[in-house]
Amino acid sequence: MVDNLLDAVHQLIRLAQIVGIPVLSCLFALGFILLLTAGKNPIRKRRGMIFIIVFGIGTFLIAYVPAIIHSFAGEAPGQTSSGHSVEQLVDSAMPVGSIIFSALKYIAIPITGTMFYIGIFVRLMAGKNPGRKRLGIGLTMFSPLTMGVVLLIPLLLPKL
Structure with a gap:
């Protein structure tokens, strides 16, 4: 028992x-x-x-x-x-872990691309508002960083 x-x-x-x-x-x-x-x-x-x-x-x-x-x-x-x-x-x-990571990758690619274009749009439409300019630049700069994090987590996790 x-x-x-x-x-x-x-x-x-x-x-x-x-x-x-x-x-x-x-x-x-x-x-x-x-x-x-x-x-x-x-x-x-x-x-x-x-x-x-x-x-x-x-x-x-x-x-x-x-x-x-x-x-x-x-x-x-x-x-x-x-x-x-x-x-x-x-x-x-x-296989649930690999399914979750591949689904996250397929979801993150269009989301980060959209985040990049929204950042450019916000930056160009900001006018003289410095807060909006910073928000647009931040979205544009950090969208590749978030994509890199999403792609690197499955590669780094087995090495923990």
């Missing part, structure tokens, strides 16, 4: 790592985008900062805490049990 419970807990931790890391890192990237595009809006700045802090820490906790606990309190790997149903469930959820 205890072995089955430990196997279920291990598979639950594995499922949380397979699905949780991509989801939390996407929310971390969303917080980064919110913070970069907030301008002088304190509510968006606060939301972006909270997203960055909470989901950044959450990503690292899900990735590293089970490994740290296992290295200090874990035992040698035992023989696999016959309960394959939980393992099959977790293995079937494994």
Whole structure:
């Protein structure tokens, strides 16, 4: 009974790592985008900062805490049990991370392109309003940066 419970807990931790890391890192990237595009809006700045802090820490906790606990309190790997149903469930959820990242890439390409053109439009229509000029320049400058972040996260995440 205890072995089955430990196997279920291990598979639950594995499922949380397979699905949780991509989801939390996407929310971390969303917080980064919110913070970069907030301008002088304190509510968006606060939301972006909270997203960055909470989901950044959450990503690292899900990735590293089970490994740290296992290295200090874990035992040698035992023989696999016959309960394959939980393992099959977790293995079937494994492609979710790559699906999320490819969907994020396909969504981010038109959004960042649109953000670039809106930045140019806002900059050209600003007239003598310096706040609008800064907003247009910021949107134009940070759209390639956000695209780079979206494209680099799937490449950097396996190296964590």
